[in-house]
Amino acid sequence: MIRYSLCCDKAHEFDGWFSESAEFDRQKASGFLTCPICGSEDVSKVLMAPSVSTARAREATQALAVSAAQKQAMIKLKEAIREIRASSEDVGTRFPEEARKIHYGEAEARGIIGEASAVEVKSLIDEGIEIAPIPVLPDDVN
Structure with a gap:
């Protein structure tokens, strides 16, 4: 690192x-x-x-x-990220388009993950579409 x-x-x-x-x-x-x-x-x-x-x-x-509590928090965070990824459809660069379709009722509601530029993210938020970044964590480096 x-x-x-x-x-x-x-x-x-x-x-x-x-x-x-x-x-x-x-x-x-x-x-x-x-x-x-x-x-x-x-x-x-x-x-x-x-x-x-x-x-x-x-x-x-x-x-x-890192303290034991911090290690446990990191383990829980990694587990949560794995669970989100496992229960979501990866739509890749189509994320902004799919998020809009779901928001406006043009596609079934489901969990999706993908990629969006900062400009696209701002636009989605301005439209009232709830999104959140998923952190990319380093593998166990500590």
């Missing part, structure tokens, strides 16, 4: 974790990378010091170990 220090155009600073360096660019291009404080899509990397492994750094990392 790679951690980047990020900043939006409104100067909100936050961290982002990515599976590889190209993942930041993919998420930014697709509109999935937004500021958690204000929702701005204008997010960029900020200069940060390189991470050098030292005894002190290892001690600090060990101090940040």
